Amino acid sequence: MLKLENITKSFNGTTILNQLSVDVNDNSILSIVGPSGAGKTTLLRCIAGLDRPDSGKFILDGKEFDPADDSDTEQIIGVVFQDFNLFPHLTVMENVTLAPIMVLKQDKKSAQETAESLLKELSLESHAQQYPFELSGGQKQRVAIARALAMKPQILCYDEPTSALDPSLRDAVGKVILELKKTGITQIVVTHDPEFASNISDQILKVTPINK
Amino acid sequence: MLQYTSEILPSLLSGTVMTLKIFFWTLVASLPLGILVSLGRSSKFKPLSWILSFYIWVMRGTPLLLQLIFVFYGLPNMPFFHIVFERYDAALFAFILNYTAYFAEIFRGGFGAIDKGQYEGAKVLGLSYWQTIRKIVVPQVVKIVIPSIGNEVINLVKDSSLVYVIGLGDLLRAGNIASSRDVTLLPLVLVGIIYLLLTLICTWVLKVVEKHYSYYR
Numbered sequence: 543m544l545k546l547e548n549i550t551k552s553f554n555g556t557t558i559l560n561q562l563s564v565d566v567n568d569n570s571i572l573s574i575v576g577p578s579g580a581g582k583t584t585l586l587r588c589i590a591g592l593d594r595p596d597s598g599k600f601i602l603d604g605k606e607f608d609p610a611d612d613s614d615t616e617q618i619i620g621v622v623f624q625d626f627n628l629f630p631h632l633t634v635m636e637n638v639t640l641a642p643i644m645v646l647k648q649d650k651k652s653a654q655e656t657a658e659s660l661l662k663e664l665s666l667e668s669h670a671q672q673y674p675f676e677l678s679g680g681q682k683q684r685v686a687i688a689r690a691l692a693m694k695p696q697i698l699c700y701d702e703p704t705s706a707l708d709p710s711l712r713d714a715v716g717k718v719i720l721e722l723k724k725t726g727i728t729q730i731v732v733t734h735d736p737e738f739a740s741n742i743s744d745q746i747l748k749v750t751p752i753n754k
Numbered sequence: 755m756l757q758y759t760s761e762i763l764p765s766l767l768s769g770t771v772m773t774l775k776i777f778f779w780t781l782v783a784s785l786p787l788g789i790l791v792s793l794g795r796s797s798k799f800k801p802l803s804w805i806l807s808f809y810i811w812v813m814r815g816t817p818l819l820l821q822l823i824f825v826f827y828g829l830p831n832m833p834f835f836h837i838v839f840e841r842y843d844a845a846l847f848a849f850i851l852n853y854t855a856y857f858a859e860i861f862r863g864g865f866g867a868i869d870k871g872q873y874e875g876a877k878v879l880g881l882s883y884w885q886t887i888r889k890i891v892v893p894q895v896v897k898i899v900i901p902s903i904g905n906e907v908i909n910l911v912k913d914s915s916l917v918y919v920i921g922l923g924d925l926l927r928a929g930n931i932a933s934s935r936d937v938t939l940l941p942l943v944l945v946g947i948i949y950l951l952l953t954l955i956c957t958w959v960l961k962v963v964e965k966h967y968s969y970y971r
């Protein structure tokens with residue numbers, strides 16, 4: 543279980559997150575909803591270790607951990623960014639295998655085998671040798687998911703996974719997220735689409751802007 | 755005329771070799787150094803960034819000719835420890851210092867053009883700073899800076915003639931010696947043609963490199 547305890551974060555004296563606590567059960571889907579500017583992305587960035595909260599604790603299975611510490615190779619958190627942040631100079635295959643090879647020290651062949659089966663699950667197998675600029679928005683997003691999954695994270699976070707997609711693709715991501723749930727991974731989804739949230743989640747966290 | 759050309763050609767060609775040696779070693783050293791200097795300049799460790807900014811400012815704000823003369827004729831006259839360079843070493847030292855500064859400035863623009871999402875994408879995958887720089891950032895920066903680097907490379911072909919001033923036997927010196935000895939213009943024309951050939955080759959190589967990097971957008 544992932545526990546966030548009293549996460550507080552402010553920017554230049556403005557408090558964005560105030561003493562936020564939430565428990566996320568293993569293998570469940572938590573949606574974080576709320577209006578623009580409420581601090582959803584900020585919370586996700588703290589969980590991903592891209593921003594540091596001013597105070598508060600992250601606890602995984604009873605042990606405190608620091609998401610910003612990347613000294614250990616074991617991946618706890620994976621992230622699918624709102625605009626994907628794929629590496630434009632690398633093929634889909636290279637995007638997915640880079641970190642397993644560089645960070646987990648897998649050999650190229652086994653990294654590629656893992657990647658191939660991930661790409662297949664996400665119906666991307668015919669795009670392995672293409673570059674991100676050749677893909678549609680939905681395909682890029684699935685590459686981003688495959689890239690994160692290749693690191694075998696315990697928790698996968700998404701920032702606004704539906705914002706760059708048209709409605710039919712929205713249901714497709716929802717399906718992917720629900721499929722992934724079957725593999726035992728915990729997922730945290732930031733969205734401002736309450737309908738999408740209620741369709742996929744086990745638990746919904748509403749964040750509201752803090753009035754000074 | 756053909757006969758005369760073939761008589762002076764060997765000396766011109768050996769001058770060309772000197773020119774190419776300076777050209778080649780300056781590039782080989784200055785390009786990677788330029789990357790390091792531009793990274794150091796944007797370092798959070800302020801003294802390093804100040805020193806490198808100062809260095810770039812001096813190198814770009816004073817003539818290369820002055821820097822050459824300073825290294826070869828000036829440094830041996832330093833008050834306490836006299837630094838004496840061979841002509842060739844002095845030329846390389848000055849050229850590498852100068853071009854590293856120009857390249858660093860170009861790379862700085864290139865690094866600045868990389869979206870911060872690329873660093874964050876790499877960070878959440880667990881890549882270290884140097885892995886990110888090597889595998890993600892530099893390859894993209896190279897594509898961005900090729901046109902500006904290309905201009906500097908062509909400048910370098912021509913700038914290499916400045917070593918004339920410290921008496922190094924490059925292409926220009928070979929031509930000038932033949933021209934004043936034999937009281938004819940032809941060697942200087944030949945020198946011009948050789949420079950043109952060299953810059954043409956550079957332009958062509960750059961086109962090929964640019965094309966190589968057009969595989970992605």
Ligand SMILES: Nc1ncnc2c1ncn2[C@@H]1O[C@H](COP(=O)(O)OP(=O)(O)OP(=O)(O)O)[C@@H](O)[C@H]1O
Pocket residue numbers: 553554558576577578579580581582583584585734
């Ligand atoms: N790096 C930063 N520096 C200063 N203020 C910031 C920074 N990042 C976010 N903020 C502020 O924090 C607040 C919350 O931003 P955040 O991006 O978390 O909102 P959000 O809930 O994701 O909104 P949206 O639905 O529009 O994406 C905003 O008021 C924003 O201006």
Ligand SMILES: [Mg+2]
Pocket residue numbers: 582583584
């Ligand atoms: Mg947001």
